[in-house]
Amino acid sequence: MSVFAAIHTPSNPSDFAPRVVEYNRREFDFPRIVAEILHEPDLQSIVGAEYARFTRETDQSTIYHKSFYMQFEALMGDLYRRFVSHMSDRVFGDVEVYHQAVPTFRVQFPNNLGVAEMHKDSDYRHQNGELNFWVPLTPVWGSNTIWVEASRGGHNYQPWTLKPGQVLVFDSVNWRHGNITNTTGRARVSFDFRMIPAEKFIDAGEISVSAHKRMSVGDYWEATCQD
Numbered sequence: 001m002s003v004f005a006a007i008h009t010p011s012n013p014s015d016f017a018p019r020v021v022e023y024n025r026r027e028f029d030f031p032r033i034v035a036e037i038l039h040e041p042d043l044q045s046i047v048g049a050e051y052a053r054f055t056r057e058t059d060q061s062t063i064y065h066k067s068f069y070m071q072f073e074a075l076m077g078d079l080y081r082r083f084v085s086h087m088s089d090r091v092f093g094d095v096e097v098y099h100q101a102v103p104t105f106r107v108q109f110p111n112n113l114g115v116a117e118m119h120k121d122s123d124y125r126h127q128n129g130e131l132n133f134w135v136p137l138t139p140v141w142g143s144n145t146i147w148v149e150a151s152r153g154g155h156n157y158q159p160w161t162l163k164p165g166q167v168l169v170f171d172s173v174n175w176r177h178g179n180i181t182n183t184t185g186r187a188r189v190s191f192d193f194r195m196i197p198a199e200k201f202i203d204a205g206e207i208s209v210s211a212h213k214r215m216s217v218g219d220y221w222e223a224t225c226q227d
């Protein structure tokens with residue numbers, strides 16, 4: 001059982017407004033581990049000048065993405081699962097939950113995008129009941145961060161100013177989000193993952209657009225260990 005009360009167990013995902021959850025940065029030192037994986041001691045200084053403006057087809061295609069996914073399990077898998085359990089406890093409380101088995105890695109170079117378009121995840125076969133946990137590994141602000149609608153369906157995007165130790169939790173299935181061209185001069189590195197209470201999960205036999213996995217428990221999804 002958690003010492004925290006669950007902040008919200010959404011019965012209707014459209015009721016779930018974006019919010020920030022804090023965690024112990026020293027206990028979950030993802031910036032250090034990802035810097036090691038990428039061989040980049042200062043994540044904010046990654047330039048990526050060789051990459052053209054990303055499209056939907058290319059925004060997961062850099063050498064950094066390849067390094068992250070290749071080394072994720074060996075260098076970060078156990079800590080990630082502990083983190084997911086912790087977040088599950090904080091947000092959903094004492095219910096059975098599934099999480100995205102491998103988080104999605106993002107990098108937004110200066111003068112480029114991190115994801116190619118504003119969208120909502122229901123456009124990509126995601127289902128109601130999922131929440132998105134967006135984890136910055138660098139300080140993020142203005143044009144190097146995620147922009148999310150200020151109200152669901154409003155197309156009124158606003159940037160989230162965050163730092164390592166904070167997670168943006170939001171309903172990415174129904175609230176549009178994305179980014180704009182990064183003019184801050186500093187790179188953004190982040191990862192994100194989704195969680196869904198087991199009772200809301202429906203296995204519709206879909207294939208994930210970005211991860212190319214079946215969206216089933218044991219493939220895209222994994223059962224979350226309770227703390």
Ligand SMILES: [Fe+2]
Binds near residue numbers: 119120121172
């Ligand atoms: Fe998304």
